[in-house]
Amino acid sequence: MTYTITNNCIACDRCLxxxxxKAISVKGQTYQIDSNLCNGCVGFYSVPQCxxxxxxxxxxxxxxxxxxxxxxxWESWFNTYNHLVTxxxxxxPDPYWQKWFNTYSQELKKVIVSR
Numbered sequence: 001m002t003y004t005i006t007n008n009c010i011a012c013d014r015c016l017x018x019x020x021x022k023a024i025s026v027k028g029q030t031y032q033i034d035s036n037l038c039n040g041c042v043g044f045y046s047v048p049q050c051x052x053x054x055x056x057x058x059x060x061x062x063x064x065x066x067x068x069x070x071x072x073x074w075e076s077w078f079n080t081y082n083h084l085v086t087x088x089x090x091x092x093p094d095p096y097w098q099k100w101f102n103t104y105s106q107e108l109k110k111v112i113v114s115r
Contacts, residue, residue, distance in 0.1 A: 002038040002063075003048055005031045009060035018049040033061075042087050 005015075005024075009031050016024050016031070021044075023037035033050070040063075041048045051061045063080075 002035040003033050003040065003050060003061055004035075005033055005050075006060050006062055008056055010056060012055055014053040014055065015050040015061070018053050020044040020049070024050060040083070040087070042090055046091070 002023075011029050011031065013026075016026065019033075019038075020041060021037045021039060023034045025032055025034065045052075048061070054061050
């Protein structure tokens with residue numbers, strides 16, 4: 001799911017060096033994101049860096065499907081859901097949480113068996 005830069009962009013140039021896929025380009029005073037290169041920073045960061053560094057409180061960077069008027073509400077919802085599931089499935093699991101789950105489930109089993 002790609003992103004786009006809206007007309008709220010103040011041309012601060014913060015997003016340009018942050019993009020890991022080099023999808024952001026400048027033409028005159030207009031910044032744009034190449035939808036063929038943008039992958040929402042999947043595999044690089046947990047959040048899109050163009051949004052993270054934007055000083056306009058994400059006012060100039062929008063997810064492309066969020067502004068597409070041809071999609072209905074549920075189509076947009078499922079597209080967002082599928083995008084997030086894909087992003088989560090590509091991230092490496094944190095061993096801390098697996099250890100926590102194993103310890104918790106062992107303690108819970110002791111409590112259940114002792115009753």
